Amino acid sequence: MSDRVLIATAWSPTKSHCFEDYQAGVVSALKSRAETELFITTSFAESKFESIVGAMSQARAYALEGGFTHYLNVEADFKLPEGALDLMLQMRKSVVLPGRGEGEGLVRMNYDTLIGSRIGWGVVLITRKVLEKAPFLFHGSFLTPDRAWFKFLLHAGIEVWQNRDLVIQPLEPAAQHPERSFAPTLASSNPDWPS
Numbered sequence: 001m002s003d004r005v006l007i008a009t010a011w012s013p014t015k016s017h018c019f020e021d022y023q024a025g026v027v028s029a030l031k032s033r034a035e036t037e038l039f040i041t042t043s044f045a046e047s048k049f050e051s052i053v054g055a056m057s058q059a060r061a062y063a064l065e066g067g068f069t070h071y072l073n074v075e076a077d078f079k080l081p082e083g084a085l086d087l088m089l090q091m092r093k094s095v096v097l098p099g100r101g102e103g104e105g106l107v108r109m110n111y112d113t114l115i116g117s118r119i120g121w122g123v124v125l126i127t128r129k130v131l132e133k134a135p136f137l138f139h140g141s142f143l144t145p146d147r148a149w150f151k152f153l154l155h156a157g158i159e160v161w162q163n164r165d166l167v168i169q170p171l172e173p174a175a176q177h178p179e180r181s182f183a184p185t186l187a188s189s190n191p192d193w194p195s
Contacts, residue, residue, distance in 0.1 A: 003034035003089055005070040005125075006063040010055030011040045015076035018171040025080030025169075029072065032085040037068075053138040053145045056121065060131050071131055075122045079169040087166050088125040095153060096125040099164035109160040111151070120146035123168050130158055 007029055015022070030036050039062055043054025056073060063071045072085060080098075088096045091106070097119055107113070133156065139148055153160055 004068045005034045005036045005072050006039055006068040007072045008039040008059035009074050009076050010052050011076055018077045021079045021171050022076055028082045029080050029085040047141040049145050050138045053136050056136045069128050071126045073121055073124050077171045078122050093161040094127050094130050094158055095160040097162040098123050098166040098168045101167050103164045107162045114150050
């Protein structure tokens with residue numbers, strides 16, 4: 001069976017300033033040797049985490065229904081280097097993360113290296129087999145859903161690998177705290193919501 005990859009992005013209007021660089025990376029991935037399709041998802045909620053999980057869940061359902069062998073998530077504030085998708089596919093691993101400039105070589109991630117890092121869903125290649133076993137879940141605005149999902153994978157014995165020789169380019173600093181999405185008036189009226 002040849003590789004069929006759904007390339008999906010949870011697009012957010014707040015990322016429009018990143019679009020030129022983001023789209024250059026996605027266009028290079030669409031030129032992969034694999035069969036590819038681009039899917040822009042939309043799922044808006046007050047919480048950024050809930051929005052991302054909703055959008056990724058849309059893409060997961062589309063990938064499973066459409067018979068795709070892989071799902072490549074590329075958040076709208078990352079730029080893929082030329083040839084990134086082909087390199088990730090060549091690894092033939094269940095879950096593949098690119099590097100962030102913190103070392104070299106192919107590394108099997110463990111609880112400490114994965115959960116303790118800043119690595120998340122920004123760019124990740126996931127096989128169909130993993131998609132079938134591990135849905136994306138929202139656990140509330142104060143628990144990062146990507147860390148919870150990776151923790152589930154590790155506890156389920158699903159290997160997560162990182163190719164540190166393949167370094168992606170973040171287009172803006174990653175937030176390490178809960179953020180609101182598109183309702184600043186509503187969110188700012190809640191005194192318990194972090195600014």
